[in-house]
Amino acid sequence: MLSRASAWRLLTGRLGWSLQRTERRAVEGDESEIVRWIAGGDDPVSAGGGQIVDTARQTG
Template sequence: MSRPQLAEARRVRAVELFEEGASNAEIARAVGVCSESVRRWRRVWEEEGASALRRRAATGRPPKLDDDQVETVRAALERGARAHGFEADLWTLERVGVVVDRVTGVSLSRASVWRLLTGRLGWSLQRPERRAREREESEIARWIAHEWPRIKKGR
């Protein structure tokens, strides 16, 4: 359940409790909000009715990608960057933008790509570890145990 849906469900439950005659404190405990929210909801409910506490349609510019397109992008990105012709299997905002354009025909700015990834897809920033492939843990441990104390003592 999304955050707006959860908030609406709380308000709907509060209305049911208003109609049963529950106190603001009881309702606040039951739906998990502060009593000030319940007082505000009760005022709206008394003045405008239960429908005034329903979720309203989002205002502002509609998103460039609909939900089906977002799922198409998710599937394309999960195949990996190499599957889309990139040398390394690493995603950058520019690369994601190219893939979005290829699979949906919609061109997004870097900021919009970031919002798509972190908001609608729920992904987070991941940075690759900067480590040599030839790294030998046993040699590093030996150096720290033997060489580093010798070097430090020489100061």
């Protein structure tokens, strides 16, 4: 079993992970814009049709 320090070195050094934290959060939201965004289907994740594509296995 790895110690915390060894696990951190493995994740950051060899696997390229980084500690990601948000810089700031919105204090208030524009409700009308949120409703428009939800109703409009502007979600880039769902725009792909919900399919997961493994680009590493695609050839040519």
